[in-house]
Amino acid sequence: MPIKTGAEYIQSLKGRKMKVYLFGELVPEPVDHPMIRPSINAVAETYDLAASESELASVKSSISGLQVNRFLHIAESAEDLVNQNKMQRKLGQLTGTCFQRCVGMDALNSLYSVTYEIDEKHKTGYHKRLVEFIKMIQTENFVIGGAMTDPKGDRSKAPHEQEDPDVFLRVVEKNDKGIVVRGAKAHQTGCINSHWIIFMPTMRLQENDVDYAVVGAVPADAPGITYIYGRQSCDTRSMEGGDLDAGNSKFAGQEAMIIFDNVFVPWEYVFMNGEYEFASMLVERFTCYHRRSYVCKTGLGDVLIGASAAISDYNGIPNVSHIRDKLVEMTHLNETIYAAGIASSYQAHRTKSGNWLNDDMLANVCKHNVTRFPYEIGRLAQDIAGGLMVTLPSEKDLRNPETGPILRKYLRGRKGVDVEDRMRILRLIENMTLGRNAVGYLTESMHGAGSPQAQRIQIARQMQLEYKKQLAKNLANVKDDTPSSPEMSDYFQRVFKTSSKN
Ligand SMILES: Cc1cc2nc3c(=O)[nH]c(=O)nc-3n(C[C@H](O)[C@H](O)[C@H](O)COP(=O)(O)OP(=O)(O)OC[C@H]3O[C@@H](n4cnc5c(N)ncnc54)[C@H](O)[C@@H]3O)c2cc1C
Structure with missing residues (x-):
């Protein structure tokens, strides 16, 4: 039975044989871990949105003939890409965090055209295999993680020049049944919350790097895979009980390192194997899709602008001119990100394989804005919030019979505003600009889909x-x-x- 709702998705993750380390210990059931659960809730929203707003978050696929979740859809028009952006913004608004599915969507779309072009040159059969894989995941309605970034070791050296050859993922064995890969992928968004992981090369490769030119798909709980969970700022607040200090107690992002220790991949799930000259095409097409997927951050920006407006109201100064002006500035920056991203989707073109690819220049402009504007929006939010955002006592102090009344007396804002509501909004701003969800809103905006210089290089190439x-x-x-x-x-x-x- 395909997964339909968020609740069914959460159920589908239970009981897998995952090897996940967190705080130096194996996690018996990631789904039940209070620090991991908010990230699972965020992915669950992608299912519930598809169920409740089916036009926005689901679409009929010509590949399987089914109505599928938009995250699993291969774009059949520019309109499909535009709708991806609208869905991404909406999910950012609903969760205030990274909902972890764009990497998989962008990996599938880039592989769709690249496998077609590899086959055209080398008479291989990757595209057909990929289409079968897409049919399967659309039918089951699975979550796909996209694993591109290798640990990379010495950044000045190519994969084959590294002291330890495993710092880039590579093929270590081939036989008539499939291949065996070894290495790791760093910073992997939502990998533990995925059903399948697609691994891909992270950069342009040369002939000497032929073993590193490999793309394949594995179940997230395949033998030989280990996850080491990435810490996020203030993450243990989820384990303290209560729901105020977390700022956004329901939703969070997830990143982990994936270790591939001699993982077997049957041929039917291998989509590139040695065609090193196509690695750059894959990376460029993936980043083209993915850099415009960063319009998701405008949904988070909407939340932060809303939180800033709410706190200025609670503080009694909603109509002061410089506050209004700062809210206008935040909105202008946020919409500038959205404008470039959605324009990139509208300016899409058809690839040889028949799917659609958005405009590269505008995608890079969108992502480059994302490396900067959320920081400025966050700065303005902190300006409007005031210092209490970082000096606020804890929820336990609010609940304590001795200190609670004192806090209620001294932390009040304008008449009629509940002190706890004021604290909740301040904690949300802290969460998004310094806490757990600053990972998704700020640093992921900086480095995800490539650090700022990567976009400048692409812009320079096309200027x-x-x-x-x-x-x-x-x-x-x-x-x-x-x-x-x-x-x-x-x-x-x-x-x-x-x-x-x-
Ligand atoms: C929150 C978050 C989520 C992410 N999610 C995913 C994911 O789901 N899947 C995935 O595959 N990746 C993911 N990434 C990885 C992301 O794509 C990388 O962080 C990014 O490509 C930068 O790589 P790096 O972090 O290794 O930094 P580095 O490559 O070390 O870059 C650091 C700095 O060094 C510069 N630099 C690096 N190499 C060179 C060089 N050779 N010459 C000149 N300058 C250089 C860079 O421009 C940058 O300024 C995520 C990252 C973050 C932060």
Whole structure:
């Protein structure tokens, strides 16, 4: 039976043979761990949204013929990509955290076109295998984790040059049944909450790196896989009892390191094996999808703007001009992120395989804005919140018969506002700018889908200075030796097209 609701999803994770370490100990059942559970709740929302708002979060797939969760859908039009963005913003609003499914969605979509093009050149059968895999996960309605980032060791060296060859995941054995891989993937969002993990190379590869050019899918509880849970700031607040100090007690993100210790992958789940020249195409297409997926952070931005407006109201200054102006600034920054992301989706084009890929330049602009604007939005939220956000006593002090009344007397804001409500909003702002969900809102915004320099490199590649120089020279009536009209890049051709459909 396919998983339908959030509750069924949570049930589906129980009883698996996962080897998960947290605080130096094996976790008997991750689903029941109070520190892990909020991250599972966030993924569960992706199921409940598909059940309640089916147009936004589910769609008919031509691959399986089924109505599927949008996170498992291969984009069949620019509109599909636009709808992904709308769903991502909505889920950010509902959870205030990373709901962990975009990496899998973007991995499936990039692999769909890349496997097609590998097959075209090498006469391999990866695309058909991938399509069968997609049919299976759409039918079962599974969560897919996308594992790209290797630990990478010495950043100045290629995989084959590393002192320890395992710091990039690689094939260590092949036989007639499949391959065996060894290595690790770092910072893996939602991996323990996934049913299957797709592993992929993390960077452009050369001939010497042929063993590292590998893509495959494994069940999250496959033999040989170990997870070491990543700590988040203030995460143990989930284990203290009460629900106030956590700030957002229901939802959180999840990152862990995955260790692949000689993990066997049958051929039917291998989607690249040695075609090293396609690693850069895969990384570029994946990051193209994924950098625009960061519009999810505008949903979190909506929550933080709302929290800032609420605390200014509780403090009695909702209509003061500089507060209004700061809320306008936060909104402007937030919508700037959204604008680039959704424009990138609207400017999509069809790949050879038939699926749709959003515009790379605008995706990189979206992600580059995400590396900066949430920090400024967070700064303004902290400005509006006041210092109490970081000096507030604990929930236990509020509940204590001696200190509780004192806190209720001295922590009041404007008349009619409950002290506990004021504390709750302050804790939420702390959670999103310094606490658990700052991981998703700030540092993931910085490094996820590549650190800022990675976007600058992509923007530089496509900025077409020669074309722009010529525009200037034409108008200034400059005659020099440069060709009179350098060709427009794909990006500019798309900018000037009236329709996004090819
Ligand atoms: C919260 C979070 C969630 C994430 N989720 C996922 C996930 O689900 N799946 C996944 O695959 N990845 C995930 N990532 C990983 C993310 O893609 C990486 O963090 C990112 O690619 C940067 O890699 P790094 O962290 O190893 O930093 P580094 O590569 O060490 O970068 C640190 C700095 O060094 C610079 N640098 C690095 N190498 C070079 C070089 N050779 N030359 C010049 N400068 C260099 C970078 O530009 C950057 O400024 C996640 C990251 C975070 C923080």
